[in-house]
Amino acid sequence: MKRLLEAAIENNREWTKKGNVxxxxxxxSKANKEHLGVAVYTIDNEEYYAGDCDVKFTMQSVSKVVALMLALLDNGKEYVFSKVDMEPTADTFNSISSLEKRNPNKPLNPMINSGAIVTSSMISGKDxxxxxxxxxxxxxxxTNNPTxxxxYDVYKSEKETxxxxxxxxxxxxxxxxxEGSVxxxxxxxxxxxxxxxxCKDIARIGAMLANDGVMPWSGERIIPRQIARIVKTIMVTCGMYDASGEFAVRIGIPGKSGVGGGILASVPGRMGIGVYGPSLDxxxxxxxxxxxxxxxxxELDLSIF
Structure with missing residues (x-):
């Protein structure tokens, strides 16, 4: 596996020059566009990695997976999906027009910005x-990472823009x-x-989802099986924005990307994968x-289809 990951990085690093941060x-915009890393965490508690796998990056839209899990834990699926739909989109991730096209003005899914803002608003807390x-x-x-x-530099930049x-x-x-404070x-x-x-952190999230909500390193169930399955299904249909269909055909596993360059992927019953490359298409x-x-x-015959 280690050699396979190293080969995948070397074979594809040239693609980083064809996109933009x-x-x-x-x-x-300060990210190094030539960075490329990958990590795999199996449900048997084995970890492999290659390339720029220790470079830190912000989750951006990968965090929508985490927020959806918490919103479902806090509110249940009936309430969550009364506020946000579960349908794919042909629009961009920050589309405004899509909100007015649907009745009753619900965001199309929790993986685009409008839907994620709604799920974030549902997470319990006094403020x-x-x-x-x-x-x-x-x-x-x-992620099994207490650090x-x-x-806060990225947070300030996001808030200002x-x-x-x-x-x-x-x-x-x-x-x-x-319903609450905007x-x-x-x-x-x-x-x-x-x-x-x-990459290693998000690979562990993918492994937990691949293991139907049980953390492979501890055996502890962190979310119910039903929530894990809902999240993985929405990742398949909506996780790569308006490229989700192509991702399903070419790669065929649940995945969620972010403009920070991360992609969280989960292969049900097998492994979680985290990749990082800030050069975007x-x-x-x-x-x-x-x-x-x-x-x-x-190479590993990962497609679930």
Whole structure:
């Protein structure tokens, strides 16, 4: 496995030159576009990694998986999906127009920005500070890494440039989809996106999901099997934005990307995979990371289809 991962990195590193780092959040533009790393964590508690696997990056939209798990734990699926739909989108991840196309103005799914802001608003806590502490504590637990924290430089950058997310949130407040404080929900969302991890961390999240909610390193069940299955299904249909269909055909496993360059993938009953490559394609997905996953899927016969 180690040799396979090293080969996948070397075979696909050239792709990093064909994309671009995210610049609409200024702090993300500082990333090295040639970085490329991968980590695998199996449900048998084995770990393998290669490339730039210890480089830290912010979760960005990968955090939407964590927020959805917590929202489902706190509220149950009936309430969560009364506020956010579970359908794929052909629009961009920060689309405003998609909110008005659907009745009753629900976001299409929890993996786009509007849907994720809603799920963040559902996480229990007396205020936004308590909610983000619960997200941090949960993230540390499911990565087996107690040192994980927020990158406050990225958080500040996100907050200062987050006007489109504010527009989405206030629109949803006007239609009753967001019930509490809009500013609290936004602050939680900006902070959860700014949680800093490595490939190894998100591979462990993928392994827990692959193991139907049981953490392989401890044997502890952290989420019910049903929630793990809901999350993996939505990752398949919606996790790669408007490239989710192509990802399902080419790679064929549950995955969730983020504009920080991370992709969290989960192979049911087998392993979690974390990749990092901040050079993005036109749809906001790691261009090198996708190629690494495609090679691993082909070599290890990972597709669930």
């Amino acid at each position: 995210a610049t609409y959040i200024p702090e993300l 936004g500070s308590e909610a983000i502490e619960r997200i941090l504590k949960f993230t540390r637990k499911i 994980i924290d927020i990158n 987050g006007d489109r997310n504010r527009a989405l949130a206030y629109f949803m407040k006007s239609t009753g989809i967001i 500013e609290d929900a936004l602050d939680v969302y900006f902070k959860q996106c700014s949680i800093e991890v490595t 036109a749809k906001g997905n790691s261009i090198g990371g996708l190629k690494v996953l495609e090679e691993l899927s082909r």
